[in-house]
Amino acid sequence: MSLHRNRFVHLAAATCLSVGAVAVTGTPALAGPPDSVQPPGRAEGHPPPGSEDWQPVQESPREPLFDLDWTIADPRYDYNARTGQPGAEFVPLTDEAGNELSKVLYGVHKGAAYRIEVPLDWNGDVVFWEHGYRGTGTTLYVSDPSYDLRRTYIENGYAWAASSYSANRYDIEAGVRSTEQLARLFDRLVGKADQRYLQGVSMGGHVIGVLLERNRGVEWAGAAPMCGVMGDRELYDFFLDYNLLAQTLAGIDAYPIPEDYVSDVVPRIKAELGTPLQPTPVYSGLTEEGEVFRDLITAISGGERPGDDEAFGYWEGQSFVYGVVATEPGGLDGVAPGAVWSNVDTDYPIDYTFDDGSTLDEQVERVAPAHQARRSGPSAYVPDITGDFDVPVLSIHTLGDYYVPFSMQQYYAADAAEEGNADLLVQRPIRAAGHCEFTPEEASAQFFDLVEWVDEGVEPAGVPVLDPEVVASPDYGCAFTTPARTGTRAMYDPCPVATAGD
DSSP states (O other): OOSOSSTHHHHGGGOOOOOOSSOOBTOEEESSOTTOOOSTTOOTTOOOTTSTTSOOEEEOOBOOOOOOOOEEOOTTEEEOTTTOOEEEEOOOOBOTTSOBOEEEEEEEETTEEEEEEEETTOOSEEEEEEOOOOTTOSEEOOOOOTTTHHHHHHHTTOEEEEEOOSOOSSOHHHHHHHHHHHHHHHHHHTOOOSEEEEEEETHHHHHHHHHHHOOSSOOOSEEEEESOOTTTTHHHHHHHHHHHHHHHHHTOOOOSOOTTIIIIIHHHHHHHHTOOSSOOSOOOOOOHHHHHHHHHHHHHTTSSOTTHHHHHHHHHTTTHHHHHHTSTTTTOTTTSSBOOOOOTTOOOSEEEBOTTSOBHHHHSOEEEOOTTTTOOSTTOSSOOOOSOOOSOEEEEEETTOTTTTTHHHHHHHHHHHHTTOGGGEEEEEESOOSTTOOOHHHHHHHHHHHHHHHHHOOOOOOOOSSOHHHHTSTTTTGGGSOOOOOGGGGGSOOOOOOOTTO
């Protein structure tokens, strides 16, 4: 879905909130039936976008495009991004007896560092690991696959390759080009692989989604995005919505975002809404408007689902999403000519009537992207993911993530269905709230189930992400979640334990 003009038509399908006939003062109600399909930006009982009842649209300012002088860290050594110092040397893996299991290659190719590792008993297949967002620092560095996947790949006969990409920031094109170039380099240095797989995290999921839809001479057998930005620019819309909804319900006008936003404005917003000041799954004291805010964020981040209230407390207490919009502009420094976010046509899934009789949709500020910043197609600064892929994709995502919300999976599912590719997409929710908070077992199961799907035609198990009753089920995600109580997993009710005969 390249435009996503009415962003909550699809998300409403995963929102299990009751339909209210009329919104009364101080009472939330759903703007329209959750499974209704309205024209873009319209819902029953609401004016069309841009009417006199909505706030006038303000266009985000244009920013200059610019590149940076990149420094490439030596790929022979691990790189500590916090200290800027080299770490352990990249050497072949060994078994318990100290015998080498692989051969390694590393270097710099077309402006990006790379690592390649090939098992001595290579089965002919290779996995390309796609890393996530690394901020706006100017040092490029390559790293091994996470979740102990390096050893998983090598011990099972799979080669792997990873790139630093030729740029940091949220530069998807750099990640796509560097991966394609590394694939060709792998063919020359190692040999043409029988099957090329993709696996990676967060922003790397966006890279994977674009790679699958490009046809530039590199073929992929299947993909395993993890906590991926599979809704492309919708991620930035979520960040914008989060802040504008908080400001509107708190009665504080703070857009455009001021310099003292995090230090001064956000504490005042929290005081008006009664939201937590520290990350915690247990909180109290929400005002009426704070409860509406929590319910709205639940709705736009994936709908009612296990652990949604706890995830709100965990992320709101960190003030993370407030901090994202305080950067310039939302972390896209120089990649796009200004902010790509928009809520011009957004009809929010929960309405709220203020004491003066105005509704939330009428009160919330309307923000357009900077001129040309959100364009689609081959020249897009933040590339589209349209769901037009032709190989198996097995995706996993933590339910309570707000860095990259679970709604990204819902946009991807809707896009794939629209393109007629629903049968090529399987999705698995994981019961955790941290960003990319997966266990090695979950990551390896995802990979091996994908391989079996590609090689044997056995479609792996998954669950719907657009069915509201399924998503809201108390045991949603249990089938794919490791029974560990570490990290934010302790926020979730334990899953039923299977017994003999189940």
